[in-house]
Amino acid sequence: MQILTLFLVALVALEHLAIAGLEMFGKPDMQANAFDMPINFVKTKEAQTALSNQGIYNGLLGVLILMMILFFTGSTLKIILILMMSYIIIVAVYGAFTATKKILYIQGLPALISLIFVIIFYH
Template sequence: MNLFATIMMIILGVLHIAIMCLEMFSKPETQANSFDMPLEFVKQPEAQTALKNQGIYNGVLGIVILLSLVMVNGAASIAVSELLAGFVLVVGIYGGLTATRKIFLIQALPGLIALLSLIL
């Protein structure tokens, strides 16, 4: 895997850990602003549970991306990275279409750049 692709995968992993922190540990005001949600909605216990659940998924994804860079070698490393970057791209597109357009820039675009850096 080339250096640029490795850097992009590191950025992707750290980004998802940061998203986890927003979803799980931020104040409702920060969450509402970050995810373009009404504050009244975000303050609801059910919304907090959903955000924290989503945060776990993003955190685990970030950790898996980072661990895959050190635990998998050779052609398998590229294949695993392509799969993970593709997953991020698909989830980012879905989130951009259904939640907030910011997700296209924050999640889908880095996933696309990482995937292209691996393929090309």
């Protein structure tokens, strides 16, 4: 079950890398649809700058999760993964209140499932 747990966590990391790609390099119509924003707003320079900036953070989060899986083991990795998955859940809840409810399901639910697996199955 530990391998399945790490696989689920890696999927969360890959999801954040994909979100970063969309935020940084996606076409405005794709971004508007994905983030429930008006297309006219998303096309503005300010919105594109904000999305790119947010993309850097999501990309870094994805890379950090993958690096943690590669460089740490045992109880150290378990603590790091609990903290990182908890952080993603908190951010998803905040995003659900401030941006779109989809964030709770798209980002929060996979992190919650991964967190449960880390707590129960990772030794």
